[in-house]
Amino acid sequence: METIQQRFAVTFSYPVIFTQQLFDPQNPKLRDFLSQYGERDFRKKIFFCIDSGVLAAHPTLQSQITHYFESVPTLSLVPEWLVIPGGEAAKNAPALFDQIVEAVDQYGIDRHSFVAAIGGGAVLDLVGYAAAVSHRGVKHIRIPTTVLSQNDSGVGVKNGINYRGKKNFLGTFAPPVAVFNDTAFLRTLDDRDWRSGISEAIKVALIKDKVFFEWLEANAKALAQRDEAAMQYLIHRCAELHMQHISGGDPFESGSARPLDFGHWAAHKLEYLTHFEVRHGEAVAIGIALDTYYSQLTGRLSETDTQRVIQVLHELGFKLYHPALAEQDSVHLINGLREFQEHLGGRLTITLLDAIGVGVEVHEMDTVLIQKAVVVLQGETV
Structure with a gap:
């Protein structure tokens, strides 16, 4: 037949x-x-x-x-x-x-x-x-x-x-x-929820749109002070970039990559480790900071660009460290990599930064460098 x-x-x-x-x-x-x-x-x-x-x-x-x-x-x-x-x-x-x-x-x-x-x-x-x-x-x-x-x-x-x-x-x-x-x-919205969603705009700007990131730099203070016009622009541009990505590539994630989840492998695990005391957007901000420092430690991202990212997160009022990151010498956090890979299957695929506005996919992460990035984050507590 x-x-x-x-x-x-x-x-x-x-x-x-x-x-x-x-x-x-x-x-x-x-x-x-x-x-x-x-x-x-x-x-x-x-x-x-x-x-x-x-x-x-x-x-x-x-x-x-x-x-x-x-x-x-x-x-x-x-x-x-x-x-x-x-x-x-x-x-x-x-x-x-x-x-x-x-x-x-x-x-x-x-x-x-x-x-x-x-x-x-x-x-x-x-x-x-x-x-x-x-x-x-x-x-x-x-x-x-x-x-x-x-x-x-x-x-x-x-x-x-x-x-x-x-x-x-x-x-x-x-x-x-x-x-x-x-x-x-x-x-x-309370201030935490107002701020929390801004992390997703920072994420998509860092991997896709340098000009949008520069706008975020210029408007960080206004956003932190709850300027409604600035927030309306942020939401519209961020939604536009997300929708362009969905329509232009792999909308149902049939591959092994999730570039729009930059900073999320650690964020998802941190939410669980804190029993969701840390909200999703707050965890994403920490995950962005972690992967930004990791990108620098691997020689991909310049120190200048790294500090620009960290500065924006600080100006918006994000805390960039939580003690749960270091529990059991980061064993729980490292397990988040396996779970992130398991969710899609295939090879581990993590998005890092080669420059502001330029995301790059990698298929392995150095656990020693992850722990070093956590130590650096611990020093960023505000």
């Missing part, structure tokens, strides 16, 4: 829409999207999952949404809401995943209907994963509410939850149908 070879391509397309006061009845962005999306000859439903921290900061949000959907005649708003505790702990709680799936079943959310998530990156990851596996994929709308989720995780194609003590062990590549970045949500 002859072999039958199957081959087909699937095109993914979704907008990232920048706006303010998304649920103001005078704002047509969401209403227009929902009215124009998909088939229009039958009534669809939309079910909202909301980060509890967002709801606490915006106590009238549910009534705003209810009022908003009175002007969306093509859609039925599910009158019940699922409120989910925010933060990384949401991705460690199987019961929350079960609740979302149960709600999809209970309220009849079919593959033409929508599950909308409002919250930080962890809540978006959890809800996106549940939506992707329910009915083999119901439509998912992301409404990120943090800097980190608006400029990075919320605009990408990945969803996931933590399992067996490993970050994002269960997950999917399932793009949302739309992302709505509402600047108004950022105004209620």
Whole structure:
């Protein structure tokens, strides 16, 4: 019998829409999207999952949404809401995943209907994963509410939850149908969450865009002082660079490289070592500093460029060391390399810096130099 070879391509397309006061009845962005999306000859439903921290900061949000959907005649708003505790702990709680799936079943959310998530990156990851596996994929709308989720995780194609003590062990590549970045949500963030997301902008600038890094240098003080116009530009440019990377290379990570995870191999491990006391963006800042010093120690990056990176991180208020890095002479941290490789398989592939704006992939790391970089970081404590 002859072999039958199957081959087909699937095109993914979704907008990232920048706006303010998304649920103001005078704002047509969401209403227009929902009215124009998909088939229009039958009534669809939309079910909202909301980060509890967002709801606490915006106590009238549910009534705003209810009022908003009175002007969306093509859609039925599910009158019940699922409120989910925010933060990384949401991705460690199987019961929350079960609740979302149960709600999809209970309220009849079919593959033409929508599950909308409002919250930080962890809540978006959890809800996106549940939506992707329910009915083999119901439509998912992301409404990120943090800097980190608006400029990075919320605009990408990945969803996931933590399992067996490993970050994002269960997950999917399932793009949302739309992302709505509402600047108004950022105004209620505390300083840690405002700052935390900036690390992802530094990351992508360092590996892809020297000009953007120079802008970050020039605007570090304004960003630290919560200048909204500066943050809006940062989020837009960072999201743009992330989306360009996703569309231009290996969107579903079928290879062994994750260049957009510069600084992340150590960051992921540090989050676990601190029981998520260190937030993701804060851990990424430490990981960036570690791999920047490592790049210098291997002769790739000049001392001048290294200090420019460290200076920006300091000006933004990041702490660049945590005692967990040195526990058991960094044995736990080194294990993070193996886990990082295991997540993709294939060869170990880590992104380092040859220069500001120039990332390079390497396939081995010197554990002695990693420990030296940790010692240098310890001296950078502020």
